[in-house]
Amino acid sequence: MAIREIRVLGDEILTKKCREIKEVTPRIRELAEDMIDTMYEANGVGLAAPQVGILKRLVVIDIGEEDKPPYVFINPEIIESSGEQTGDEGCLSVPGKVGTVTRPMYVKAKAYDLDMNEFTVEAEGLLARAICHELDHLEGTVYVSKAEGGIREVQYADDDDEE
Numbered sequence: 001m002a003i004r005e006i007r008v009l010g011d012e013i014l015t016k017k018c019r020e021i022k023e024v025t026p027r028i029r030e031l032a033e034d035m036i037d038t039m040y041e042a043n044g045v046g047l048a049a050p051q052v053g054i055l056k057r058l059v060v061i062d063i064g065e066e067d068k069p070p071y072v073f074i075n076p077e078i079i080e081s082s083g084e085q086t087g088d089e090g091c092l093s094v095p096g097k098v099g100t101v102t103r104p105m106y107v108k109a110k111a112y113d114l115d116m117n118e119f120t121v122e123a124e125g126l127l128a129r130a131i132c133h134e135l136d137h138l139e140g141t142v143y144v145s146k147a148e149g150g151i152r153e154v155q156y157a158d159d160d161d162e163e
């Protein structure tokens with residue numbers, strides 16, 4: 001297990017388009033494992049390869065659904081989307097900030113797993129948002145360019161009763 005350095009806004013690599021993965025080599029497998037570790041370490045719900053400096057079409061997502069392993073998406077594509085949701089979004093490459101972004105409420109995505117088997121996922125709500133956000137990274141797009149009214153500091157409530 002290894003934690004990789006997360007690139008932050010201003011790093012040119014975050015603006016570049018990523019290349020398709022043609023074969024899952026041991027290095028790709030290691031990258032996926034490291035990205036999962038890095039995402040958990042940073043308390044994120046998703047991470048795309050360019051965020052750790054690798055311009056390949058690989059994304060990991062875990063929105064905290066119980067008993068579900070993290071998603072690993074290789075060469076993901078959104079093949080259907082519908083509806084709309086407007087809400088706050090953050091990014092591990094833009095620490096301490098959030099912005100309001102409108103995304104589809106539902107997406108169907110196809111991708112390959114680490115054995116290069118194709119699969120599809122139907123996602124709603126937060127998972128749909130996470131998929132859209134991470135796939136944008138593969139095109140060199142960070143959510144701040146889509147944030148309505150720009151980005152702002154995260155406000156932490158001191159008197160909420162969350163554990």
Ligand code: ZN
Nearest residue numbers: 090091092093
């Ligand atoms: Zn992000």
